[in-house]
Amino acid sequence: MAEKTVIDVQHVCKTYFMEGGTSQSVLKDINFQIKSGEFVAIMGPSGSGKSTLMNILGCLDKPTSGKYILEGYDIASKDDKELAVIRGKTIGFVFQNFNLMMKRTIADNVSLPLIYQKVGETERYNRAVEMLKKVNLIGYQDRPPSQISGGMQQRVAIARALINNPAIIFADEPTGNLDSKTSDEIMELFTFLNKQGITIVLVTHEDDVADYATRMIKISDGHKVYDGLRKEYSKEKEIKC
């Protein structure tokens, strides 16, 4: 099946310039493509640059050099306003610590991205209820997130990521704050969504979590050291550099 390429990373480097003139090179010449419908786990030791890569993929940051093409758009040429539109329409974010607004209702949280698409209040609410059904949280719309468990909160965050019907979901350690049982529930939800055609890219430390993915990209010290099927991965296949 010839799926179209949704993510095209070419020679991407990222260097952080700190106050005082020092700089830190975090990503070094990263190259890969992701096709529509893939389920990719990005792995690597702490501090290797996974979050930095995710921020670039999620259009929250731009590479220092190299090219990033998302759904045919060259991200380097877009200004802040255009990037906001891309984030709002084609990308769904899931964060490690959920990032829900605790003083608002679950429905308000789920429908938040729709405000920026100028969707009316009633429609926002209805679509939030609809999305909550999809993540198995029927009836929770009018409660505040503080009344539900961490796993449920992450499902609310996933519903929020889904509400704009995004082509891709980026999740940076979505199970990092959850126990293994709830992690499995969340990963099953991601698998379910992936089967419906949504491209999923997630960062994780845990092998169990990565096992839900079909493809794995491993980063070490800013270099890509493995890129292939998750089930074929072994330590020996890593590229030495």
Add this chain to the structure above:
Amino acid sequence: MLTAIIKEAWISIASYKLRTFLTMLGIMIGVAAVVMMVSAGQAVQNRITDTFASMGSNLILIGPAELVTGGVRGGRGLPSVTVADVAALKTLKDVETTSYLMNAAVQAVYGSRNYGVSVKGTNPDYLAVNNWEIEDGIMFTEKDVRAAKPYAVIGQTVVDELFGLQNPIGKTIRLKGKPFTVIGTLREKGDGLMGDDQDNIILMPSTTVRQRLAGSPRPQYTGMAFVKATSEDKMELVAKRVEYMLRTRHRLKDGVKNDFTVRLMTEMVEKVRSVGFVLSALLAAIASISLIVGSIGIMNMMLVSVTERTREIGTRKALGAPNSWIMMQFLAESVLISFIGSFVGMVFGIAFSQLGGHLFGYEVPISIWSVIVSVTVAVVVGIVSGLMPALKAMRLNPIDALRYQ
């Protein structure tokens, strides 16, 4: 879009009730203070205007020339306008009546009581010119003036001080040892501009004052003459005619200065009003210091709020919020706070100034100014104090904002 922003802003500030209320309180106090000061200023100005109106506003006052020596004003010259001049001025077009005064301050005695009063020698038209009314009895006539009859028409203060509950009409009072018959009393007028008692007055024919009370060396001259125009818009014109006629009658050659002064009551009202306006503006300016403090309070709260909600801002941006939206939301929060604060402050300000007016016996107008000032202040303060925090929120880098713990 705008309603969505305002709604989001409202929900945000409503979720920090105490903090929002305390911040609003600062603006409330500021606006209430400004409104009260503006109202107080207006009340005083209105009181001034009313007092002038009670003196007759179509009035033109003619007095002695001002002495100018070496460019410095130096008091008044000798009276130059005669009783005959005043009579002649009455024939001018658009003049309703004319009058004049000869003043004397003397001790009035009745029985065992005595009181210091201001005696004004004048003609019967003085009543019409100065908006006086007779309460009881009658006013003296032109005939009485020609005959220099010893008649007195007395003000209410004089009635109270000399006669108490007795009827003064027909009684004889003594001034400088000479007897005068009370033929009428004047209706009460109340305090004048400087808090002087306008009712402490005795009116007499000018001739009577001249012959019996004043030892004036130039008896045919008036201290002050009045010309009442038929209407306010005719005053300038009448003043010109008066000046022309007096110059002609006094045989002043071209280039020679007037030996009298002509002033319009309306001009004087205007002058006093403008002083009053400056005064109330000053009061409002002092009150607005509390407004500045209030707006600093808003800025402070919004800055704390932006820092506290850094992660919320990062999340919103990641989920597609444009920078402009973030800025507008925070701006809307501060404008809402100051708007509501100003509105409540305005209501309290009006209520308190009405109450104060009631207590001090002043008519306090509910001025459109209070509303204009409050609304302007609300928007300006909200924007000014909210702008810096809003820009700070807008400039937050989403990555840093999401990393922030």
